Structures are given as structure tokens and as C-alpha cells.
Amino acid sequence: MKYGESTFDIIYLVFAVVMGIRILRERKDTVGKMMGWAVLILGCGDAFHLVPRVLNYFVSADFTSWLGVGKLVTSITMTVFYLLMYRIWLKIYTVREDRTLSAVVYALTAVRVLMCLLPQNRWLQNEGSVLWGILRNIPFAALGGVIVWLYWRRRSDVACLRFVWLLVALSFLFYIPVAVGASLLPMLGMLMLPKTVCYMILIWVFWTYVNEKR
Numbered sequence: 001m002k003y004g005e006s007t008f009d010i011i012y013l014v015f016a017v018v019m020g021i022r023i024l025r026e027r028k029d030t031v032g033k034m035m036g037w038a039v040l041i042l043g044c045g046d047a048f049h050l051v052p053r054v055l056n057y058f059v060s061a062d063f064t065s066w067l068g069v070g071k072l073v074t075s076i077t078m079t080v081f082y083l084l085m086y087r088i089w090l091k092i093y094t095v096r097e098d099r100t101l102s103a104v105v106y107a108l109t110a111v112r113v114l115m116c117l118l119p120q121n122r123w124l125q126n127e128g129s130v131l132w133g134i135l136r137n138i139p140f141a142a143l144g145g146v147i148v149w150l151y152w153r154r155r156s157d158v159a160c161l162r163f164v165w166l167l168v169a170l171s172f173l174f175y176i177p178v179a180v181g182a183s184l185l186p187m188l189g190m191l192m193l194p195k196t197v198c199y200m201i202l203i204w205v206f207w208t209y210v211n212e213k214r
Contacts, residue, residue, distance in 0.1 A: 002057040005193075009050040012196050016043025019203050027210050031091045035206045038084040042199065045077025068126035075116045079140060083109045085147050085168070092161070092209075093154050105146060112139040133180045144172045160208045167205070171198040 016039055024036030049070030056063040086105050090097055115121075115136040122129070151165035174195035178188050 006054045006057055008193065008196070009054055012200060013043055013047050013050060015200060016040075016046070016203060019207055023206060023210050031088060032210055034084050034088050034091065035210065038081050038088065039203050039206060041077050041084070042081045042203075045074050045081075048073035048077075064126045065124045068123035071126070072116060072121070072123040075136070075140075076113055079109055079112045079116075079143065082140075082143050082147050082168075086150070089147075089150050089154070093157060101146075105143065108139045108143040108146070112136065112143065115139065130180060137176060137179050141172060141176060144168060148172075158209070160205060160212060164202065164205060167198045167202045171195050171202075174198070 020036050020038075020040030020043055022036075023032060023039060026032065027036070049067065052063045052066035052070050055061075056067065083105065086102075089095070115132075118132075120129075121132050121136065148165045148169045151161065151168065155162045155165055174191040178191050178195075181188050
């Protein structure tokens with residue numbers, strides 16, 4: 001178990017960082033930069049949680065606080081990732097920005113980040129409660145819902161992006177049970193594997209778009 005999961009985590013992190021750098025090198029325009037930074041933020045943010053998790057399997061040390069802080073960092077960087085997904089949507093589809101929609105997206109982002117920073121989450125003890133797992137993920141799930149809806153609306157406009165909405169929807173479908181109930185049922189943590197696969201496919205979609213538009 002530990003070897004398989006650790007190998008998968010390392011492959012994902014290397015893939016995300018390498019692809020983020022490659023996207024930034026390939027495209028210097030606004031969309032390319034946002035895609036590249038989105039991928040790097042996602043990968044580097046996940047590293048704060050996954051690296052201590054891998055080390056915890058093989059090193060005799062107390063990684064409790066590192067794992068908790070890693071979850072905090074990952075929670076924030078995932079939120080920033082979806083904010084960038086919104087900005088990418090605006091640029092790719094040359095949509096006139098709706099101030100109300102943007103206000104909703106930024107408000108959900110701010111509320112999510114603020115709730116993640118509250119001490120009630122007990123990140124340093126790595127003992128999050130079910131209640132706070134639910135509360136901090138309400139604005140995050142709402143943000144994800146907005147992103148799914150937006151990309152679904154324009155799914156036929158750009159061929160290589162037609163399944164972005166589905167990948168985002170599936171990633172949330174796999175993530176929410178873990179974020180809410182893993183403290184009670186640790187086996188739910190296995191759902192993070194298919195969630196990560198969704199992210200890897202999404203990163204590849206970004207790379208495909210960058211190469212098609214060169």
C-alpha cells in the first residue's frame with residue numbers, strides 16, 4: 001500500500017511541476033501564463049501535503065503538524081487554482097466579464113480561504129472535525145459548481161476543452177467525501193487517487209490546448 005501510494009504521489013507531483021513549467025515556456029500570452037501558473041500552484045500546493053505523507057511512511061518521526069499544515073496549504077492552493085480556472089474561462093472564450101458573477105467567484109474564494117485559516121480547523125493537530133470539514137467546503141463546493149457550470153455552457157466551443165466541466169465535477173465528487181468524512185472513515189482517503197487522476201487529465205488538457213494554439 002505505502003509503496004504504491006507513494007509512487008503514485010511522486011509521479012503526480014513531478015508531472016504537475018514539469019507540465020506547469022513546460023506550459024509557461026511554451027506560451028507567453030495571458031492564457032498560457034495563467035494555465036502554467038495554475039498547474040504549478042496546484043502541484044506545489046499538493047506537495048506540502050503529499051511530501052510529508054510519503055515521508056511519514058518511511059521516516060520514524062512525528063509528521064502530525066506537517067501533515068496538518070500541508071492540508072491547510074493544499075486547501076488554499078486548490079481554491080486559488082479554481083479562481084484561475086475562472087479567469088482562464090473568461091480569456092479563452094472572450095466573454096465580457098459579468099461583475100456580479102465575478103463578485104460571487106471572488107467572494108466564495110475569500111470566504112473559503114478565511115474559513116481555512118480559522119483556528120477551529122485544528123490543522124496543527126491534524127484532527128479536523130466533521131463540522132468544520134463541512135463548513136469550509138461549502139463555499140469551495142459552490143465555487144466548483146460555478147466552474148462546472150461555466151465550462152459546461154461553452155463545452156462545444158473548443159474541442160480539447162469539452163470535458164473540462166466533467167473533470168472538475170468528478171474531482172469534487174471524489175474530494176468532498178474525503179474532506180468531510182475521512183476523519184471518521186479513513187478508507188475514504190482512497191478517493192483521493194481518482195481525484196488526482198482527474199487533475200492529471202486536466203493538466204494534460206491544458207497542455208493540449210497550449211500546443212494547439214501555438
